[in-house]
Amino acid sequence: MRDRGDLISFVLAMVAFVGVHGGEFDPIPLDCRHLLDELGEVLKTFDQCALDNSRPFEVCRQCAPSYEAAYKKFSDLIKLKTPESQKCRTLVEDGRVSLVKTSFAHIEEIWNTEGVCDDCFEPQSFNVSAKVKVFFELRDELSSCIDRTWDSNTTCTSCETEFRNLTTYFGDVLRSGNRKGHCLCLDILDAMNQTRTRWGDRCFLPRDKLDFPVILASSLSCVLTAAFYVILRVAQLPKDTELARVNTLQSVMFEDDCECAASEDEPCTCTAKQFSTINGGPVY
Numbered sequence: 001m002r003d004r005g006d007l008i009s010f011v012l013a014m015v016a017f018v019g020v021h022g023g024e025f026d027p028i029p030l031d032c033r034h035l036l037d038e039l040g041e042v043l044k045t046f047d048q049c050a051l052d053n054s055r056p057f058e059v060c061r062q063c064a065p066s067y068e069a070a071y072k073k074f075s076d077l078i079k080l081k082t083p084e085s086q087k088c089r090t091l092v093e094d095g096r097v098s099l100v101k102t103s104f105a106h107i108e109e110i111w112n113t114e115g116v117c118d119d120c121f122e123p124q125s126f127n128v129s130a131k132v133k134v135f136f137e138l139r140d141e142l143s144s145c146i147d148r149t150w151d152s153n154t155t156c157t158s159c160e161t162e163f164r165n166l167t168t169y170f171g172d173v174l175r176s177g178n179r180k181g182h183c184l185c186l187d188i189l190d191a192m193n194q195t196r197t198r199w200g201d202r203c204f205l206p207r208d209k210l211d212f213p214v215i216l217a218s219s220l221s222c223v224l225t226a227a228f229y230v231i232l233r234v235a236q237l238p239k240d241t242e243l244a245r246v247n248t249l250q251s252v253m254f255e256d257d258c259e260c261a262a263s264e265d266e267p268c269t270c271t272a273k274q275f276s277t278i279n280g281g282p283v284y
Helices: 002-015 030-052 064-078 083-087 094-114 130-149 160-180 186-203 212-256 272-279
Strands: 019-021 024-026
Touching: 030 064, 030 083, 030 094, 064 083, 064 094, 130 160, 130 186, 160 186
Parallel strands: none
Antiparallel strands: 019 024
16 A cells, blocks of 8 residues: 555656646646645545554544545546646646546545445544444443453453443444445444454353363263163163073973984974964964
């Protein structure tokens, strides 16, 4: 951002010395050269303010005066609103139109496209809107609470109310803007992101760090699961024993009723009647 602003200011300064018309270099009138100096100055002031307030992003609230001055100066020249701009209309004609308009577009990109700064103010003014004032009041209350309790390690409990108030209000403002098709100004969005990050560093547990209640709940779950299967197995043992006893008795009776063939080469077999009696069904 700084390099681009310095480049544009340099170009405007160079244009202040010469003019291009019909392929020849013509001197620019002194009044017009003075106007270009003013354009370069307001552009530099706004760029410097934007840089100073870019992190955290507070450009909309802190740079409104410098944006207003730059917007008025460029707009008056481009739209030929004043006698001075009328006299210096050559600055926005022919080859110079792209330089002046590019400088103006640079300001508008920061203010409107990147910052959505109009959302921070009342319509058609540079008065900070009520919703923005309330948001930053809640943010400041939470920040003060965090600063006050940080060293005592009681932030998460002592400042929970302030954090919930800010989060709830931010959600309401965000939903209201979405319903109207508006975007929030970057001052609010960046402030909320910064606050959530700071709160999370202290109050949200890392995934690889578990506290005692979590460990206790996990251990209890494992113990209860193991106990369930042990009880189920113990309850099943009498039935298994009874079934084994019955099967053994039937096997003994079956062997006693078997008749072996006279020949040693033939296996021991049972009569069809005996087999049927033991198994309760016909024999094929």
